[in-house]
Structures are given as C-alpha cells and as structure tokens.
Amino acid sequence: MAKTYSNKINKIRSFALALIFIGFVIMYGGIFFRESPVIMLIFIALGMIALLFSMVVYFWIGMLSTKAVVVNCPNCEKPTKILGRVDMCMHCREPLTLDPDLEGEEFNEDYNKKKKISAVKSD
Template identity: 45%
Template structure:
C-alpha cells in the first residue's frame, strides 16, 4: 500500500518505462554491430525494430494519459492542501498519496477496507 500512486502518475510511469526499454534495446541492438561485425546487423535490425515498437507504445501511453488528464476532476487534497487530479470514483493524491473519493458512501472507510472492497468487486466481474 505504501507504493501506490495516483492513476495518472502510474500511467506516466509505464510510459517512461517503455521509453527506457525502447531506447535500451536500440542502443544494445546497435552495439551488436560493434561486437559481431556483419552478423551483428541482424541483431541491430531486431533491436531497432523492437525498440521502435516500444517507443511508439510509450507515445501512445503518454498521449492517453494526457487525454485523461485533461478530463480529470481537479480538487484540493484535504491532507497536504495541494491541487491534484482525480480519475474515477477513488484515486490517490499525486503528492501525499492520500486516498480521495467523491462518493459519500465510501468516504469514511479505511484504506485497507477500500482495497479489499475493490479487490472483491474486480474478482467478481
């Protein structure tokens, strides 16, 4: 529970991870030419193609997170007082990770009870 973050931040983290993986594959693929000469060209081609696919995936995730961010509800966190964005029924503050909700039915339950409730509802459907 300590490492949970806001939904928009987790989308951006996955986008950054794909960017780093894509760039790493491109660099390692190109290094194949240095290590294996002519035979390394195949390794370079495969690394560059898979890296390009990862970079395009990253672009898609960043675009999707940006579009979600424009329609997110902005509210002031009751814990830290900073302006944050909320997606869905419940989300976490982007700064202090406090659980936020607009639903009065679940506004006073603990974090553990909320996670248990969400896990039960996701396993049913």
C-alpha cells in the first residue's frame, strides 16, 4: 500500500492533539489508584506533563507557521502554507514545491532532508 502524505503543519498539530488526549487518559488512569494517593498523584503529574508538552508543541508550530510561505494551490486555488522544499496542499493534498529543480519530479518527503538530496535525485 502506498504511503499517504499530508501537510507538515497538520501532522505536527495532530501530534499535539494526540498528546492532549494521551495526557487526559493518563490522568484518568490515576482514578484506578484512588486508595494510593502517591500513585494517583504520579499519574496526574505525568498527564499534566503530556498536556504541557502539547502546549509547547502548539506554540512551536504556531511560531513556525508564521514563517511558512503561503502559496495558492494550482489544483484547488486555496491558499496553503509550505514548510521546506516540498509539501502537500492542506486542502487537496496536491504535491507542492518552491524549488524549480524539483518541478515535475515524483513527490518524496526526503527532498526536505539536506543529506539525502543527492541520493534521492539520482534514483
């Protein structure tokens, strides 16, 4: 099965959202240890750490999103943000690039890695 790609900003936002749910699940796991306040406190503290880490990730991607290049997708004509050399449209998943050397090439996320550029282009 082919690998499905999505926009980098949406991937990171989804990761931060998953951290929120994981934090809540960890905190609710502490309910099973009501008789032992120390273990319950540990579960609540671990859940809060996950929630705080998600807040840091949301802040980081927000700052990164302000620096992203906004382009209009040629397929759906909606504005989308691009991080790196290649990215997907947030709306229609059209492969997008700002590098003229990569136009017409098959989409590959490895083009964003500096060390693997020459190896990927030679394939």
